[in-house]
Amino acid sequence: MHAVRATRILLAVMCVSLGSVVFVTGCGTSGQTPQSLTGVADQESESSAAEISGVEGSESDADQDQTERVTYQSGMEIGAIPMPFEVADVTGPNKGKTLCYRCLYGERPVVGIFVRELDEPTTALIQKIDSEVAAHQDEKLAAFVVMLTDTPAEVKTELEKIASKNQIAHIPFTVFEGTAGPLGYNIKQDASLNVMMWEGVVKANRAWQAGQLKPDEISEVIADTRLMIH
CATH class of the missing domain: 1.20.5 (Single alpha-helices involved in coiled-coils or other helix-helix interfaces)
Known part of the structure; x- marks a missing residue:
């Protein structure tokens, strides 16, 4: 128990x-x-x-x-290959000649400035690019202005005056006969200014209609130029 x-x-x-x-x-x-x-x-x-x-x-x-995106589209696509075309040179070492700057500059970094009119903002932009070309000779930076016109003989004198007045010494002013522009460059008819940069192929492309270019956009173009050579 x-x-x-x-x-x-x-x-x-x-x-x-x-x-x-x-x-x-x-x-x-x-x-x-x-x-x-x-x-x-x-x-x-x-x-x-x-x-x-x-x-x-x-x-x-x-x-x-990076620089700001482009809102108005005109010109060649990024990566496209610029084709040769001839212009009549108005200023610079090749004044009076007909030549192909696309061919002359070859694979160098190039700023192609296509214009239908040269208002003050556009001229200011060209002045700044001229300074960039002068400052980057070691990088072989080159540029040229192409006036697209149906009356080339009538604009040559005015181009000479603008280049002289604004002391643009490193960028030749040229004339292309035909407002449509060179074949393959796809410049819209309502584009007053089209800046394309290439080094073998297109690296940057910006365009504006008449009166649309702003000071801050000029700075963006210069930034594009510096990005291309660095």
């Missing part, structure tokens, strides 16, 4: 002890493990967000390094 009672008491003590162990272990598991997983998830989420933010920041920085 005493033996039976002792056995029951022992079993009760063991059950209580085992229950305590399970309870403690269970609390440890249900309390700590989810917190740890949540912490890892939070860290991974924060890390992913930081990586995404970093990528977006890098893209934003890259965008800031």
Whole structure:
């Protein structure tokens, strides 16, 4: 009888002890493990967000390094190969000659400035590009102005005056007969100014209708020029 009672008491003590162990272990598991997983998830989420933010920041920085996008489209596509065409030279060392500047400049970095009129903003742009050409002779930067006209004889004197008045010494003024422009250059009829830059292939292209060129856009063209040679 005493033996039976002792056995029951022992079993009760063991059950209580085992229950305590399970309870403690269970609390440890249900309390700590989810917190740890949540912490890892939070860290991974924060890390992913930081990586995404970093990528977006890098893209934003890259965008800031580039010049503004072009809104008015005219001229050749980026990557296109400029074809040869002849012009009548009005100023510079080749004055009075008919020649192909696309051929003459070859694979050098070139700024082709195609105009239908020379208002003050356009002339200011040409002056700045002239300064860039002067400053980057070691990089062999070259440029030329092409007046697109159906009456070449009538504009030559005016071009000479503009070049002289504005002291444009490193960019020749030339005339192309025909307002449509050279074959393959895709200059729109309502484009007053089309600036295309190439070095073998077209690297940059900007165009404006009459009266649309703004001072900040002149700065963007100069930035294009510097990006091309660096």
